[in-house]
Amino acid sequence: xxxxxxxxxxxxxxxxxxxxxxxxxxxxxxxxxxxxxxxxxxxxxxxxxxxxxxxxxxxxxxxxxxxxxxxxxxxxxxxxxxxxxxxxxxxxxx
Amino acid sequence: xxxxxxxxxxxxxxxxxxxxxxxxxxxxxxxxxxxxxxxxxxxxxxxxxxxxxxxxxxxxxxxxxxxxxxxxxxxxxxxxxxxxxxxxxxxxxxxxxxxxxxxxxxxxxxxxxxxxxxxxxxxxxxxxxxxxxxxxxxxxxxxxxxxxxxxxxxxxxxxxxxxxxxxxxxxxxxxxxxxxxxxxxxxxxxxxxxxxxxxxxxxxxxxxxxxxxxxxxxxxxxxxxxxxxxxxxxxxxxxxxxxxxxxxxxxxxxxxxxxxxxxxxxxxxxxxxxxxxxxxxxxxxxxxxxxxxxxxxxxxxxxxxxxxxxxxxxxxxxxxxxxxxxxxxxxxxxxxxxxxxxxxxxxxxxxxxxxxxxxxxxxxxxxxxxxxxxxxxxxxxxxxxxxxxxxxxxxxxxxxxxxxxxxxxxxxxxxxxxxxxxxxxxxxxxxxxxxxxxxxxxxxxxxxxxxxxxxxxxxxxxxxxxxxxxxxxxxxxxxxxxxxxxxxxxxxxxxxxxxxxxxxxxxxxxxxxxxxxxxxxxxxxxxxxxxxxxxxxxxxxxxxxxxxxxxxxxxxxx
Numbered sequence: 023x024x025x026x027x028x029x030x031x032x033x034x035x036x037x038x039x040x041x042x043x044x045x046x047x048x049x050x051x052x053x054x055x056x057x058x059x060x061x062x063x064x065x066x067x068x069x070x071x072x073x074x075x076x077x078x079x080x081x082x083x084x085x086x087x088x089x090x091x092x093x094x095x096x097x098x099x100x101x102x103x104x105x106x107x108x109x110x111x112x113x114x115x116x
Numbered sequence: 117x118x119x120x121x122x123x124x125x126x127x128x129x130x131x132x133x134x135x136x137x138x139x140x141x142x143x144x145x146x147x148x149x150x151x152x153x154x155x156x157x158x159x160x161x162x163x164x165x166x167x168x169x170x171x172x173x174x175x176x177x178x179x180x181x182x183x184x185x186x187x188x189x190x191x192x193x194x195x196x197x198x199x200x201x202x203x204x205x206x207x208x209x210x211x212x213x214x215x216x217x218x219x220x221x222x223x224x225x226x227x228x229x230x231x232x233x234x235x236x237x238x239x240x241x242x243x244x245x246x247x248x249x250x251x252x253x254x255x256x257x258x259x260x261x262x263x264x265x266x267x268x269x270x271x272x273x274x275x276x277x278x279x280x281x282x283x284x285x286x287x288x289x290x291x292x293x294x295x296x297x298x299x300x301x302x303x304x305x306x307x308x309x310x311x312x313x314x315x316x317x318x319x320x321x322x323x324x325x326x327x328x329x330x331x332x333x334x335x336x337x338x339x340x341x342x343x344x345x346x347x348x349x350x351x352x353x354x355x356x357x358x359x360x361x362x363x364x365x366x367x368x369x370x371x372x373x374x375x376x377x378x379x380x381x382x383x384x385x386x387x388x389x390x391x392x393x394x395x396x397x398x399x400x401x402x403x404x405x406x407x408x409x410x411x412x413x414x415x416x417x418x419x420x421x422x423x424x425x426x427x428x429x430x431x432x433x434x435x436x437x438x439x440x441x442x443x444x445x446x447x448x449x450x451x452x453x454x455x456x457x458x459x460x461x462x463x464x465x466x467x468x469x470x471x472x473x474x475x476x477x478x479x480x481x482x483x484x485x486x487x488x489x490x491x492x493x494x495x496x497x498x499x500x501x502x503x504x505x506x507x508x509x510x511x512x513x514x515x516x517x518x519x520x521x522x523x524x525x526x527x528x529x530x531x532x533x534x535x536x537x538x539x540x541x542x543x544x545x546x547x548x549x550x551x552x553x554x555x556x557x558x559x560x561x562x563x564x565x566x567x568x569x570x571x572x573x574x575x576x577x578x579x580x581x582x583x584x585x586x587x588x589x590x591x592x593x594x595x596x597x598x599x600x601x602x603x604x605x606x607x608x609x610x611x612x613x614x615x616x617x618x619x620x621x622x623x624x625x626x627x628x629x630x631x632x633x634x635x636x637x638x639x640x641x642x643x644x645x646x647x648x649x650x651x652x653x654x655x656x657x658x659x660x661x662x663x664x665x666x667x668x669x670x671x672x673x674x
Contacts, residue, residue: 031648049219056212057386059378071346075204075372076430079211083423086215090222091416098409106648106656 031106041100045093052086133460134283136469137476140326141300144319144477148307148484151314162509164238166312166488166516175413177317178405181485182414183421184320185401186214186392188268189275189479190543192327192428193452199432200440201451203356203369205377205384207429212385214422221393222415226408227561228399230652231645233408239489240399240557241497247560248568249641251501256575257553258497261396264550265490267542268395269527272479272486274452274540276300277531279472281444282456294532300476301483305524308484309517313404316484323481326474328424330459334434334471335427338462342437352433363592376610380602383613391551391615394558396489397482407654431455438462483524491520541598548582548601548615552622561650567630568641574626582618589614 055061056079065073072080173181191210199207228243237243241261245254280296307315339345349371356371373381392398402411435442435458442453459471495516500507507515556571591599605612634640 032646034647035651049222052219053216053386056216057382059373059381060375063373063378063381065372071344071349073349073372076208076349076426079208079215080423080426082212082215083419083426086218087416087419090218090419093219093222094409094412094416097412101651103653104648104651106652 029104035101035104037101038099041096045096045100048089048093048096051089052082055085056082132465133469133472136466137279137283137472140322140470140473141476144322144480145303145307147318147322148304148311148315151307151318152311154314154318162513164236164509166513172406173317173404173410174406175410175417178401178410179414179417180320180324181317181401181404182398182418184316184323184478184481185397185485186418186482187327187421187425187478188272188482189475190268190271191425192475192478193275193278193455194271194540195425195429196432196435196455197442197451197453199352199429200435200442200454201369203352203371205370205373205381207432208426209381209384209388210429211422211426212381213388214425215419216385217389217392217422218415218418220389221402222412224558224561225393225402225411225415227650228557229403229405229408229411231561231649232403233654234649234652234656235645238400238403239396239493239496240394240553241493244556244560245497245501246644247564248556248571249643250568250572253556253568253572253575254497254501256572257556258493260549260553260575260579261394261493262490264546265396265486265493266523266527266530267546268397269483269486269490269523270530271540271543272483273297273301273527273531275479276476278452279456279475282453282460283469283472297531298528300480301524301528304480304484305487305521308487308520308524312517313400313485313488316481316488317404319477319484320481323474323477326470327478330471330474331424331427333467334431334459338431338434338438338458341462342434348430348434348437351437355436361593379605379608379610379612383605383616384601387551387613387616387619388547390554390619391547394550394553395486396493397486400489400492401485408652428455431458434458483527487520487523487527488516490523491516491518494519544598544601545583545586548586548618549579551615551619552578552582554619555623555626564640564643565630566626567633567638569633569638570626570628570630573629574622574624577625578618578622581621582614585614585617 062078063075065075067074069077195207195210197207228240231237231246232243235242235246237246239258239261241254241258244257245251248254277297311318339348342348353371356367356369358368360366360368370377393402405411405414432454435454438458438461440454440458440461442450442457444450444453456472456475459468463471495507495512499515500512504511552575555566555574559566560571585603586601587597589599589601589603590597601614602611603614603617604610605617
């Protein structure tokens with residue numbers, strides 16, 4: 023493949039794998055928590071009259087939001103955008 | 117809240133509510149026509165402008181648009197109705213569903229955005245065609261998308277109808293009964309035709325404001341009217357424990373899922389979450405955002421809607437405590453009417469009007485986006501790929517506009533002529549079908565390992581299996597087919613969401629056929645994407661400006 027620059031765009035841009043893995047774990051936690059139904063399908067302890075089953079899932083709206091946002095910051099940091107400028111020609115697109 | 121004095125329950129025409137409803141409806145209609153001037157483009161004569169709003173929407177517009185798109189009138193009507201009639205497994209799964217949705221789309225939607233913008237893809241089928249070099253697989257994906265979207269649009273009409281019915285609109289003959297619905301949809305069709313995706317984007321602001329207002333007032337005001345949340349939950353628990361009318365050996369529904377229902381609850385949540393962003397309308401709203409990270413930022417703020425949806429679901433149980441009797445104009449009980457009926461019984465008429473408007477306008481935004489997305493899919497993947505390969509951008513936009521009218525017309529005929537239950541059945545099938553496109557689209561974003569014919573075989577088996585199993589679910593009350601979305605899962609042996617079972621079978625078939633075809637060295641097709649495409653962002657070549665991109669696409673020059 024001949025390009026005008028040194029960057030081969032038919033590769034995955036470099037990334038900090040550790041940070042990506044942490045972000046992946048943060049994104050997986052809400053899934054595991056909510057799909058593990060037996061862990062929360064119960065009435066007690068109640069909160070302001072709400073069964074545990076109900077308020078626990080409401081709580082996860084906020085936890086999931088926070089975890090997704092943290093993952094977003096991590097992903098931005100882990101893989102800075104590699105500009106695709108220069109050297110890209112149609113025939114490189116295979 | 118003390119000034120809110122409930123109107124006496126009545127079954128006739130609710131004059132004040134109706135006037136408020138009509139005024140708000142007229143307001144959004146005006147906005148819909150005005151939208152064509154919003155962030156005005158040089159020319160609306162391309163799919164990028166008409167069908168994707170110029171791909172210029174930032175974080176907040178995208179948030180409103182996606183929220184307006186995903187949380188439909190049907191959601192507002194059906195989720196509380198399911199809570200009211202059958203309890204948590206059938207209704208409250210919507211909460212974990214719309215929570216786990218966002219980590220899932222966080223992972224793959226940015227990649228789809230990047231590759232779509234690099235190659236000018238407008239629909240998921242465009243991507244499949246470019247990735248696998250297969251018009252056949254792309255056709256399967258696009259037909260599935262259109263088939264699954266049509267009943268979804270029809271269901272938006274069912275939502276509007278529910279409101280109109282409770283507001284008391286509807287004469288003795290069929291014409292008078294359906295006229296208001298007809299007018300509402302004709303107006304919607306007209307401004308979608310002229311403004312494209314800009315119309316629902318503008319109206320989404322009003323929709324969300326009204327929905328939030330109504331839900332917050334309802335959640336603060338209504339429980340205190342019926343004796344507090346503790347009473348609401350005990351009333352719901354009592355109703356769900358009572359023997360079912362259809363089958364006295366079983367309870368009416370579930371207050372909290374029992375051990376036998378864990379799989380059902382989890383697979384409904386996961387399957388629905390995986391399926392939602394395979395619908396063309398969800399992808400349309402995502403691709404209209406202005407850069408790669410808009411959707412990821414959105415994934416962390418969209419759960420605000422999940423919270424509202426959860427509160428809304430609980431209103432189904434508030435209706436139990438309030439003793440709401442959802443009776444249709446035909447005199448038969450109809451659980452779908454429970455939320456509008458609750459509002460009419462409990463709110464003063466002017467606020468009931470606001471609440472009705474929230475639901476009705478809530479139907480317009482998704483109906484508009486869905487018809488645009490279905491039209492884009494038809495134009496790009498059927499008209500351009502199979503009928504007129506040399507179509508210009510202006511011709512594509514023209515065909516899309518016409519098809520968007522056609523799709524809405526079809527939905528209207530569907531609702532007016534067929535039983536409402538049919539719309540709900542097809543919507544159920546649509547969810548099962550659309551999930552079968554997941555392997556080709558999402559796995560395709562990461563790997564070319566799957567063979568195009570393997571994916572096609574898996575899709576076909578998943579579609580047939582899902583349809584047959586859903587057909588064989590018998591409704592305990594009506595004895596009709598397509599009685600629900602749960603069936604016994606093979607191997608696991610518990611009740612689970614049919615779409616998920618079909619999805620797993622789809623994957624297994626796709627993997628086996630891929631292994632065989634790869635061993636036989638069957639042509640895997642040409643991939644026009646490169647790895648870097650999946651990470652491109654605004655500012656990269658061919659992602660920068662649409663007009664430039666149009667020039668390149670038209671002339672074929674890089």
